Amino acid sequence: MKRIYIALLWLAMVTITACNAIGNPIKGNAIIDWVDFVKINHKTYNGLYDAVLADPGVVLRERVVGKVAFRVGDVVTNPEYRTKDGDAAFLEIGTELYEVEGYKDQSLIAAKDEHAIHGYRLYQVEGSSAWTMKFKDLVMERVERIEIYKDNGSNQLLHKVQDGPDIQKFIDILEAGSKTPTYEPKTAQSDPTYYEVVFYIENQVAAYKLWLAYDGNHYYFSSGDTHAVSSEIGQLIPKS
Structure with a gap:
């Protein structure tokens, strides 16, 4: 009899939980670590953290692909939630998505996106190879210029590297960086200073973006692995 009672109690708990999930597909008890995505026309797009729109003029504002209807990052705590068209993790409700030339x-x-360099954030459909650029793929001869921004939320442009020899020197210093996967930034006194380094590539709609950091002791960046970089690179970054 006791076993039957326990079994019935367990079944009741499962039923209540299921009913709650069905009754409220949004609210739950989970803390969800959302990736930057948007779902439009039954396709899921992911935000590109290592790409910057090279020229805002290639955004075709007259060709709206879709619009954000629901921002899941604010309210969804049910891990069983199924995303639907119009859902986005972080984009504001009402944000329009546009076609890009080419x-x-x-x-x-x-x-x-007013916080993004050149005012737009790029998204790529899942499974696409439209953008696959990594630092190791950069071809120096195709890099037209390098722009260095201070990553402080204001897109403060610090410096442009446009001469061929200077571009070569900047890339050489980065390439000479040593892999230090176990490196831990020195943050006892203050947080590291972060820079967004943007490489504009010949005939490319998007530019490659790399985060460079300085913790007061070392410059370093991550492109798969963390690389420690010579302090010489600091001479090419104006102090703000």
């Missing part, structure tokens, strides 16, 4: 298949789209 991508009629809409594998790459853009959203207005």
Whole structure:
């Protein structure tokens, strides 16, 4: 009899939990670590953290791909929630997504973002190879210029590297960096200073973006692995 009672109690708890999930598909008890995504036209797009729109003029504002209807990052705590068209993790409700020149298949789209360099954030459809650039893929001869921004939320442009020899020197210093996967930034006194280094590539809609940091002792960046960089690079970054 006791076993039957326990079994019935367990079944009741499962039933209540299931009913709650069905009754409220949004609210739960989970803390969800959302990635930057948006779902449009039954396709899921992920934000590109290592790409910057090279020229805002290639955003076709007259060709709206879709619009954000629901921001899940604010309210969804049910791990069983199924994303739907119009959902986005962090984009504001009402944000429009636009087609980008050269991508009629809409594998790459853009959203207005005042915090992003050049005012737009890029998204790529899942499974697409429209953007696969990594630091190791940079071809120096195709890099037209380098821009260095201070990552402080204001997109403060610190410096442009435009001469061929200076571009070569900057890239050489980065390439000479040593892999230090176990490196821990020195943060006892203050947080590291972060820079966004943007490499503009010939005939490319997007530019490659790399985060460079300085913790008061070392410059370092991450592109798969953490690399410690010679302090010589500091001479090419104006102090703000």
